[in-house]
Amino acid sequence: MRAALLIQRWYRQYVARLEMRRRCTWNIFQSIEYAGEQDQIKLYNFFAYLMDHYTPASSERNLISHIFRENDLMRDIEWERYFNYKNIEIPEDYCGPYLTFPLTSSTVTELVEAFRNKQQLHSRYVLQLLGETWKLLRLLPNINHVSTCHTKEITICGDLHGHLEDLLLVFYKNGLPSMETPYVFNGDYVDRGKNSIEILLILFAFLLLYPNDVHLNRGNHEDHIVNLRYGFTKEVLGKYRLHGKKILKLLQKIFSYLPLATVIDQKVLIVHGGISDTFDLKIIAKMDRHRFVSTLKPPKSRRIRHKSKLCDQEPDSEKAGAEDSGSSARSAPLGIRRTCSLISLTHSSSSEGVDRSLLQRRSLQSHDSVEDELQERRHQAGLGASPSRGDGQQSHCSDKDAELTEAVEADAEEWKQIVDLLWSDPMSTNGCMPNEVRGGGCYWGPDVTEEVLNRHNLQLLIRSHECKQEGYEFCHNRKVLTIFSASNYYEEGSNRGAYIRLGPDLVPHLIQYQATRTTRDQTLRQSVGRTERSALRALREQLFAHKSDLISAFQKYDPDNTGWISLKDWAVAMETVLQLALPWRVLRSQLVSSTQDGMLDFHSWFKELAIMEPNKDLAHTNVLETLYKHHSNLETIFRVIDTDNSGFISFEEFRQTWKLLSSHLKMEISDEAIVDLAHSIDFNHDGSIDINEFMEAFRLVDSTHHDMGNSLIGAPS
């Protein structure tokens, strides 16, 4: 009937326009998120570069060297002593949950309830629970093998990112983990959300309670360096002021012991990120996964001891006993010789004795070759720039050096496998290429899925790592399923969460949900509008942060200094300066309210935009703008420098931080400007800077006029 058809046509068009807006909004959030991830990796690589190229005495290096230092205490007994919870007393007025070990189902259920009621678990119990968890994790293999025998349906959850309400919702809808209700959790439990530690504690408790029915995979956020930037470190230190540092250190160890993958019925592979064309389950099964404390840096070398000795020339050298392989303790001067025997131990296939003198010679080689190897490893893992390795390097190698090279290559191979596992994303076209958007892992195509699944006799790959609007998404001919369990991830109403039920037929059934009732009841238009406003706000912050660069870029298109540029030039300038792959022309109508004949008066536009000003205590200067632009990096550096996790750094440390950052960004900032800034930030005038206060100063404050704000935001829903 014609009338019906007309209405349908019209309505579908309307929905499509909404979808376009929603998709733009999504792109904004996602590109800011990924740019942040890239930033993080760049920062990390910068630290690594510093480590390699600065003299031992340089203060900058000292500030950050500790994140490269391998964990001091490695022997089990020493660990247990360090994490002794028994001395920690529970105060009388403590009204949080209690834990008794071994855990019982009622204890754990009460723990969940306590967290639902916003209580906090005392650090004594936290340390005790983490200690038990670590003991268990060490015994687990790299790959969990699970079966759906006895018609057990397995539930699989994706990223949770500290969203406790989502985990509780899943438990409510699906039941608590138990022998009848087995679960697989696919990584990224922490960062961004406010209850990362609570989620970890709940998952670990259930793991201890039902070790055969609860399986945890490692995600790329189970990584202490990533946590420095994305909020988990901050959350723990905030909630546990006294013991936070210990808790974080124990978690570092625990994260490195989390299994890397789960396989169901030999047919379904579950990993956090994905695969690559070189994916090999055998290599993954064999590696010592705990050597990869952070996937951003090369594995802890238990073999090439002398190498790290050169890199890290602290007079108080590491307790060289630090090998998990259980080899006996060794002191620095004997390091080289011990290394030889260690290599022959780990490469038992080549039973010829290693030429000690050759290795010694190698250790005396120039600093550069060691760096080159380190860089080469990083490069092979797909992180960082290509190595500056000269061909001279090759000439140093001889056949007898092969063992050492082999060790390095094996490390590089394993590193690449684990990075790909945790960071990769699927793409729709064939092939496999480095994932430059995130800065780590790769993009893999349907042909790679086909080949890898066939090679391993698998039929389905379940992964997470990417937020999806519906909480899940199939791709690659339904052979890859992305599952994401944190609803409202970017913003309230931005997306649903989902989980999978898998029975013996291995056909995935998907259940969706959304944590907040209000967002469920909103119409599509309202939720799109709301998310959109939030995204635009985030985008405007970026614009503000890049104001000077943008104005210079605009002026290039305005040689006569009229103050006007064409919209076309506007879009090009935006793209060049912001480096965010966004459809600027489509977004233009949301960002620019008044144009004349396709031309924009950019100075007034900025005035309009500057409805947002930072805290008025800090005068707006170029330094300020730069600080704002890089505040995430700045915060990361702060937390790295603040080794005792006190939340305070001294003036001198602040100055060093700033110098580090400006060197990373290849910028010049005068010492005077920094000192002035430091003084203006020292709000309590006590000679030290409170990191949190400092970051607070950068929260952009919505200034005065709401009307002006609304007119730029668009029609209210």
Place this chain on the structure above:
Amino acid sequence: MAEDKDNAEAILSVVHKKIGDAFDVFDHEFNKTVDVREIGTIIRSLGCFPSEAELHDIIAEVEEEEPMGYIRFEKFLPAMTLVLMERKFRPIPEDLLLQAFEVLDQHKKGHLEPEELTKYMTQEGEPFTLEEMEEMLSAALDPDKNVIFYKDFVGMMAIEDT
């Protein structure tokens, strides 16, 4: 004459840019391909009002010989340019839309019951899915009277036009 040619080229370039921008929004891997399921959204966001059948025809035109699930920009651009230049799938004027609703409102009540609208939308023309129907009802239904005042509905949606 030269001027006209310049003009035509300029217009063409603008059209190409518009199409490119809309396409880019859905090009997640920045390799000039989009999932075929998004083509409908892209075409409609460019101001066209095709029916589902017309949409399928366009998709058939721009698909690869062996449907891969994605559409390449090189094939999409010329087809879409033609659509825009020929002004196919014109927008529906408000009064025509109103008339369509009035046709459904057989007793001339000035409003429609949700059951009535649902029956037409899910059984006639190119039927809505359950989801589409629910979404339309949630937007169109007057919460107090529980009916659809279609005149207001049409008017309200029209404001949304940016």
